[in-house]
Amino acid sequence: MMRSMTGFAAATVDDPRGSVSVTIRSVNHRFLDLQLRLPPALADLEPRVRGLVQRGLARGRVELQASLQPRGAAAPVVELNENFVLAVTSAIEVARAAGLVQGPLTPGDLLRLPQALAIRERGPEQEVGASWGDALETVVARAVAALDEMRAREGALLRVDLATRKQTLATLIAAVVAAAESGRAQLEWRLLERARE
DSSP states (O other), X not given: OOOOSOEEEEEEEEETTEEEEEEEEEEOOSSEEEEXXXXXXXXXXXXHHHHHHHHHXXXXXXXXXXXXXXXXXXXXXXXXXXXXHHHHHHHHHHHHHTTSOOSOOOHHHHHHOTTTEEEEEEOTHHHHGGGGHHHHHHHHHHHHHHHHHHHHHHHHHHHHHHHHHHHHHHHHHHHHHHHHHHHHHXXXXXHHHHHHO
């Protein structure tokens, strides 16, 4: 079966944790040239994705892009800059010994120092890693199958187009052969007429 080298497909898998989407594009290339773009949370799964695509496609410059849309609220992460807090504590002890400061260092004091605490949000996608492996494999397999179907449909259309062009060329060649034969016959007749004259 003839297949086109160009194609596009997209697939999405939803589950209670979120959704994984994949888009895959291919253009003509002598060998399989695969470029993967995975989000950082799925980067460890690249060898599995690469193997899936290689089993499904033999040729073409293929670009696969995956995206992860987790559901759920982001969990905040609070990190203490211990070295900074220790340095501040020792500086306060020096100030206290000099009689410049009274009282202990309180949590409220640390909150007023932006370098002491780092508060960021960590989304569920940073916690997942390999737990999305099955969903990613499913969506990649679907996208590769859809791409292969599109390439097969394009190949069938190309086959029809080539057959039509072949038939048109055969008709034109037959017309040229007939015209050449007729021209040869007319030229031969004219030459005979001149010879007779």
